[in-house]
Amino acid sequence: MSKQEHQQQEPNRALIPSNDLPEVRRIWFENEWYYAVVDFIKIWTESTNAHDYWRKMKARADPELKKVIETRLKSFPMKADDNRRRQTETATRETLLRLVQSVPSKNAEKIRLWLAEVGNQRLEEIEQGQSEIEQLRETYRTKGYDEVWIEARIADLLARNEITTEWQERGAQDIHYPVLTNTLVERTFGFTIKSYKTYKGIAQSANLPDNMTPEELAFNILSKTTAKTYHETRESQGIEALRRDVIDAGDTTRAAREVIEQKTGVPIVSKKNAKDMRRLTSQREKKSLPPQSEKTLFDQ
Structure with a gap:
């Protein structure tokens, strides 16, 4: 049911459920959520120019953080503010938690709690989806396929x-x-x-x-x-x-x-x-x- 190197595009704008945070773009890839890093930078820093902040953060990163950035981020085309698809750097929850350690911010704990909540939410979605697919299989079996x-x-x-x-x-x-x-x-x-x-x-x-x-x-x-x-x-x-x-x-x-x-x-x-x-x-x-x-x- 999945394509090789399956990349399932979810709605790019994912509403954060409970912490009154801005929208965050995300994509489901190889059984994990990948989140737009600049969207989180905007939340963490409350910067008016998250892209510029992220560029400077990468340039000033220590060797350990640079290794994380170079090896663990993935780029995907995501809808930008001008409604065009642009290559956007993304990270998993685990990588975001590593990045957030390098950003002094009063919002860091909010981010950690929300990432945990989204992980549980996705597991529930997967279980529900599998149940629906199995029901569909049974319906077609009953029909004689x-x-x-x-x-x-x-x-x-x-x-x-x-x-x-x-x-x-x-x-x-x-x-x-x-x-x-x-x-x-x-x-x-x-x-x-x-x-x-x-x-x-x-x-x-x-x-x-x-x-x-x-x-x-x-x-x-x-x-x-x-x-x-x-x-x-x-x-x-x-x-x-x-x-x-x-x-x-x-x-x-x-x-x-x-x-x-x-x-x-x-x-x-x-x-x-x-x-x-x-x-x-x-x-x-x-x-x-x-x-x-x-x-x-x-x-x-």
């Missing part, structure tokens, strides 16, 4: 959540999501969502991904992750820029699909729908049962 398909569908849903979050942060509104999604599908598979449903022989009210094969779902995921990559690397803002990225992502994914189809001789786009896949699951279960004439371990 096999485990391979279920995992592909869950990965597709997670990719969907990531790309819609990305769209929202970059200026798209809810009314734009169907348009962007339809563009991705059409450029990737050669069908609009409406015509794709007709091709598969399902109702227009049906959910298209629920009627995709695992192979189709794989390219559905690839198109979304490629679009997300274009958004980030191009620092795109606004619906027109997002639509351009989506077109390019769909075209890139289509090219990959066509190469695989050419090499294998097997088309990715399929007329199979949910009924076919549930029937296939049933057939697999029957094949796994021993013939009636054979004895099983329980008969001996």
Whole structure:
């Protein structure tokens, strides 16, 4: 369900719950929160120019602190005050606690308490998310899908959540999501969502991904992750820029699909729908049962 070197972009503006502190940008990466260092510098020092303070702090750092700064900070594109994505130095809770020791401030204890609170909060979010995913697995099992398909569908849903979050942060509104999604599908598979449903022989009210094969779902995921990559690397803002990225992502994914189809001789786009896949699951279960004439371990 996770991409290699998975980087899950959370909303950059994370409201601090209880200490009446300003907003802090953060990103979830490799199972940890990374926080924008300059945002914390602003809190610690109450400086009117946190960026300048941070530059001077790095320049004057002792050898031990310099080693921490050089080896333990990571840069990610984050939305700045001008709504553009800019590379921003971030640190984990552990590293921030090390940095805060070097900043004389009456707010230091507030920071320590808040970091502990956020850590507990994230653990609760993870547990809740895992529970929801397991419920979703059980729902699809009840409908008759096999485990391979279920995992592909869950990965597709997670990719969907990531790309819609990305769209929202970059200026798209809810009314734009169907348009962007339809563009991705059409450029990737050669069908609009409406015509794709007709091709598969399902109702227009049906959910298209629920009627995709695992192979189709794989390219559905690839198109979304490629679009997300274009958004980030191009620092795109606004619906027109997002639509351009989506077109390019769909075209890139289509090219990959066509190469695989050419090499294998097997088309990715399929007329199979949910009924076919549930029937296939049933057939697999029957094949796994021993013939009636054979004895099983329980008969001996």
